[in-house]
Amino acid sequence: MKLTLQALWNEGTERLTLSGIGEAELDAKYLLFEAFHTDMVHFLMHRNDEVKDEDSVKRAVADYRAMIEKRSERVPIQHITGSREFMGLEFSVNEHVLIPRQDTETLVEQVLKDYKGRNPVVLDLCTGSGCIGVSLSILGGFSDVTLADISLEALQVAEKNARELMQARWNPVRVTAERSEEKPWRLELSAGLADGTEKKAGVQKITLAESDLFSAFAGGRERRFDVIVSNPPYIPSSVIEELEPEVRDHEPRLALDGRSDGLYFYRLLAAECGRYLNPGGTVYFEIGYDQGQAVSGLLQEDGFRGVCVYQDAPGLDRVVRGTMVL
Ligand code: GLN
Secondary structure, eight states: OOOOOHHHHHHHHHHHHHHHHHTTHHHHHHHHHHHTTTHHHHHHHTTSSSSOSHHHHHHHHHHHHHHHHHHHHHOOOHHHHHHEEEEEEEEEEEEEESOGGGGGGGHHHHHHTTTTTTTOOOOESTTTHHHHHHHHHHHHHOOOEEEESSHHHHHHHHHHHHHHHHHHHHHTTTEEEEEEOOOOSSEEEEEOOOSSOTTTTEEEEEEEOOSSGGGSSSSSSOEEEEEEOOOOBOHHHHHHSOOOHHHHSSOOOGTBBBBBTTTTTHHHHHHHGGGGEEEEEEEEEEOOOOOHHHHHHHHHHTTEEEEEEEEEHHHHHEEEEEOOOO
16 A cells, blocks of 8 residues: 555544544644644645655654654653744743643733833743743843743753744844853843843843742842742642643643642742732732632732733633732
C-alpha cells in the first residue's frame, strides 16, 4: 500500500482514538504538520501523493509516529511540540510550567485595558512560563516587569520566553542580561537601542527573580509595584486526582495544588500584597470558576477596595481585581 500524508493522518487518528483522546483527528493532523513542517494548503494539495523515498521524509515519518506514540500516552500536545500560543505570542513550555490557558488571556486583557496608555511597574508572582508578565511587557509596552517564581526550572522557561519575545518585538534592539549569581537567583533583561542608549527613556526591562511568594522582595530588598498579577495554584488537592491525565500526570503539581480548599495562596496573597503595592496599586488574580466570592471576600477583609470579578470567554468567573487605596 502506498504511504501518503492522508494514510499517515488516518493511522495517527486511529491510534489516538484507541487511547481515548477526544480530539484524535485534530491532534494527529497537528502532529503531522509539525513533523513534516507543513501546513493545510500543502496538505490539501499533496495528501494523496506517495511520500518520497528520501532520508528527510523517512525521518519525518519516524518523528510523526514517535509523536503519536507519546500523545497516545496522554502527554499534552504542547509538551510534544514544546510550545503554546498565548495572546498571539508563541511561548515555549515544558513539564516544569503550566501550559498557558486561553482563560488566562482574560486577566492579561483586563490589565491591558485598565492601564492603556500608562506604564505601571508590574510584578507577576508564580509566573511559570512567564506568559502573563511577558505578554504585558510586550503588548502593553510596560517597561518594568518582574517575573517571580519559587521554581528555578520554571524561571529558566520564563527567561527563554522573555529573551526570545523581547528580541522579536524590539528588533533591532539588543537584549542585555545582568545576572546575579547570589541566592536567591535573579536576572535582569533589558532591551535598548543597539548604540548603547538603553539607559534613556524607552528601555524595556524584564527582571526574573527566584522567590517564595514575596521572599525576594522582603528583608532589605523591599520593592513596591503598581500592579501585582498572579495565577497561583488553586485546584483543591482532592480535585487534582479527577483532572484529565494530561494535566494530572504531566503538568507540575506545584503549579496546580491550592491545598485543601484551593484558597491557600489567595489567603497569603490577600494578606501580603498590600505591603508591596504603591498607593492605589491593584491586584489581579486568576481564580477557579467557583472561587469568585471567596477570593473577593479575602481581598475585602484585607483592605482592598473596588473588588470585582471578571468572566472568561465561556462566561465563567476567572479573574478577581482589587485596589489598595492607602
Ligand atoms: N486553570 C488550570 C486548570 O484548570 C489551573 C491553574 C492553576 O491552578 N493556577 O488546570
